[in-house]
Amino acid sequence: MSRPVLPALADYVADLEQIWASGILTNMGAFHQRLQAAVQHRVGIGQVTLWNNGTTALVAALAALDLRGEVVVTPFTFPATVQAIAALGLTPVFADVDPDSGTLCPSAVADRITTATSAILGTHVYGTFCDTDGLGRLAREHGLRVVYDGAHSFARRTPVFPAGPTSLGDVTMLSFHATKLFHAVEGGALITDDPELHERLTHYRNFGIRSEDVVSGTGLNGKMSEFHAAMGLRVLDLLDDEIDRRAELARRYAHGLRDVPGVSVIAGHGASVQYLVVRVDALSAGIDRDGLHRGLRELNIVSRRYFHPLCSDIPPFSGHPSAGYLPVARRFSAECLALPLHGGMDTEVVDRICAAITWQAASGRRWVA
Known part of the structure; x- marks a missing residue:
């Protein structure tokens, strides 16, 4: 089906030698910081956090929004999209897709919204974006959050996402799994236009740790290692x-x-x-x-x-x-x-x-x- 893009082995070995010399293997080291900045530049909008994989990132995005009750979601997606909802004790409610694009259909979503609905979760299918304007209007009308599974979205030239108030929803997830055109072997990212949410995600990724003495709320271990970040940087060049x-x-x-x-x-x-x-x-x-x-x-x-x-x-x-x-x-x-x-x-x-x-x-x- 596919074959991962791989850099010259000697180039990656040179990066490994730098990592060995530094003694820093994870916890947002130099390679992590460089890749995060490079992804930020290519995305073109919002603020980026890197994660160890897309599923962890999606779970964190939903958790950071403090959702309750039901999430309207597309059935035409990878299982991880719906499993992330269920992992947090939320109820996935399926809505049909657009007949042309295969992405979540706003009119079908409207039919599924109830007083228990707290969010909409759409998937950008095969790189085709959801109707973010239509879903954004629904969210504003009903006071809902919008999250996008953008695992297929990074196979574009910069800027990856068009500028606009609805492009990212509240937050968009990217996957950097080895099956994707751009990969870091394993990895992912979250993008948001909300500075407060971005800060929360930054700490959520590292157990909620804000400083040596302060841990705030819940969190998990979602950090990308230096080895994966180094691969991502090399693949990004290609x-x-x-x-x-x-x-x-x-x-x-x-x-x-x-x-x-x-x-x-x-x-x-x-x-x-x-x-x-x-x-x-x-x-x-x-x-x-x-x-x-x-x-x-x-x-x-x-x-x-x-x-x-x-x-x-x-x-x-x-x-x-x-x-x-x-x-x-x-x-x-x-x-x-x-x-x-x-x-x-x-x-x-x-x-x-x-x-x-x-x-x-x-x-x-x-x-x-």
Whole structure:
């Protein structure tokens, strides 16, 4: 599916030698501070804190907002998004997604808001941003907080986020896991425009410690180590070249699949090159997504049904009343397929994948006929 961007080993070893010489392995050392500043510059807005992974960061963001009761969330996301809500004893309430983008639909969210609702949690899907203006209006009308899972968002040139009062919600999470275009092996970040929340998150990341003598409230150990920060800095230097290479491959995918009925590229061929995702309309293609997934695997082409299953189908969340009727999200989950995409791929590999999809679809149509 992907391959992590890696710097020259000798360069990373040189960084390790610096870390060894300093004797500082974690606790916001020099590499951590440099990476935090570099991410801040690339993001373009808000204030950034680095974390040891995106899930920890998301749990911390929800906890720092002092939420209670219910959080309206998308079912079309990675399980960690909903698990972070449940980990804090909050109740996830599912709302359907937009039929074009697959992101949380403001009108569907409006139907789920009750007196118990305290927040909205949306996911920027495949690098496509939620309707932050629409969700922001809802939040203001009902006095709610807004949090974004932006794990797919960093695969863009600077500034990553457009300027505007609703771009970040109250806080946005980023993931720097090794499966992402930009990674620190493991890592994450939180971005907020709220200086008070930023300060709270800064201390929350380190057990709530404010000074040698003062510990304030709750917190956890969410610090990024120097080893991970050093990797992040090296990968950041390679990021724009990787984006250029992936964009070239994405254009080739789009060209190679342009004449395949029922198969459309919906992500990767645009501003974000985090993932290359196609959507399969079984009626037009002659094969459904799962059939294409199996057929490609038989040809040693690894694809991923992403996101599948829906979070609303995962126990114990599947028992919630809001999990029952989510037709748009269910269709996305049944039709989307992520294809291999990373800068180390040869263009000939893309051509072979496109040819395999074309052949599978044509065979299916002949069988249907």
